[in-house]
Amino acid sequence: MTRTRIAATGSYLPERIMTNAELESLVDTTDAWIRERTGIAQRHIAAPGETCADLARAAGQAALDAAGLAPTDVDLIVLATSTPDQVFPSTACRVQERLDVPAGAIAFDVAAACSGFVYALDVADRFIRTGGARRALVIGAETFSRILDWSDRSTCVLFGDGAGAVVLEAAESPGVYSTHLHADGRQESLLNVPWGVSQGYELLEGSRGKVSMRGNEVFKVAVRTLGAVVDETLAANGMSRADVDWLIPHQANIRIMAATARKLQLPMEQVVSTVEWHGNTSAASIPLALDVAVRDGRIQRGQVLLLEAFGAGFTWGSALIRY
Template sequence: MVETSDAWIRERTGIIERHIAADGETCSDLAVVAAQRALEAAGIAGREVDLVVLATSTPDQVFPSTACLIQERLDIPGKTIAFDIAAACCGFIYALDVADRFIRTGGARRALVIGAETFSRILNWEDRTTCVLFGDGAGAVLLEAADEPGVLSTQLYADGRQQALLNVPWGISQGYERLTPTSGKITMRGNDVFKAAVRSMGALVDETLQANDLAREDVDWLVPHQANIRIMAALARKLGFSMEQVIVTADRHGNTSAASVPLALDVAVRDGRIQRGQLLLLEAFGAGFTWGSALVRY
């Protein structure tokens, strides 16, 4: 479809395989499976959930929110709060922060926090600089009130002045008469985004640790947004982390935007690397620009 090769993709991005949603398979289809697996792992039934927050840039429809569709399919009670958050690749960190605040203030007791994307639907398959990077997927976590909170702190930021570097330059309010075959597709200035991501995420680590009076040696695992292996390796070098401390799943999933952090977290928990009581630093950077971190005691 484009002038590229498996060797070029692996060398530049570290991506070996990606997953693409089937025809007719939607964001909510992926999100429901991830949510079901999170509920099963926690031993919690859907009826016990009172908040659903979905991070996505590729919702099923304009409205209702895809979170409401997920709520209905999981048989979660009608009095539950459910809504979507759009913060691109940083969406899951934003969603985690919002859900944590609901729980801390008594607005919810148990929250499903999901990141799910069908990015293949907004790719320009003739642009090799972007179409080789992104995949479809979903990941989910369950948060619940406890005496010792698991989310120790979060830092969130945005800078809309940089929106032109990574965007989909069309939306409903612009009108369908302005929609062209490529206007509803991702555009990205990769080198500029790379530099901004490494700089912003690197500074965020130091800020997060300082806010919690911790040193880098206190962090057991770095769970970053899986943009590509070069960004994660540059971030690890900048911070003095070994790559053995970095959870990497980009080789298996590609960049799944808001789904990448919960997917990486799920993989590392299920394969036994991440253990109870360990300190995790979750980080993401995305269009907006939006960026943020969450320091979590698993």
């Protein structure tokens, strides 16, 4: 049976850093308040004119370089984002052009909010397992600062911009053991951006077109569903918590990450956390964290990784991988 392995990782962060101290001048907040409730100290913000495709291209190129591959080696690009460059073509197609991936390759976007990278990984894994592709570039990229209401302290302190990528390729042994995806559209009102093209081209006054979140309610659902998907994932593979070397969660905030670690009975030393320096980068957060831990040497070949995410939709999912 054809399986899928991660050949390499890559990431990119915009140059500009926004600290909590800078946010103190925008909204009624403090560095201590933000750190205590979220674990975030700073976040990166895309420059004017710097788009999601720019971030994604840089992360994708870094992953290809790490794998020792050329763009001609890629025949599938799956890009997860909630902040695409435009309605169409897809941001993945724009990345294809900028990386000079050959015409005829498959390229498309996936929209699953903060769960987007896990969804994209699942899709690419299925392409490779069924022979639809031989090598895939899977990217999570966001310019989330463009949809923030900078007067809403409940959301603007949380998010940042960035991109992460992995190269997936066919292998004879795992690799990706399994992925598990779920959604519940009934809870849309708790976390959304209440505007879209088919609802009208003109933004109304107020926060329409910006992130709206009922944080306490989202937190409760996230902790419950992430705990369940962790159990589901381990049971599907006949593994126990002791088999997991690293938990790489969506970097929503430190409290949700710590709650998931407790569910796994993992010490925080086995949780890859970049939320302090990146904030919540939505679909980019897991591949960003993965790349950081690969490049600093924490994650080694042969170790078992558990990826899990929760996002608007609601969507949630996991992937169990032997790196």
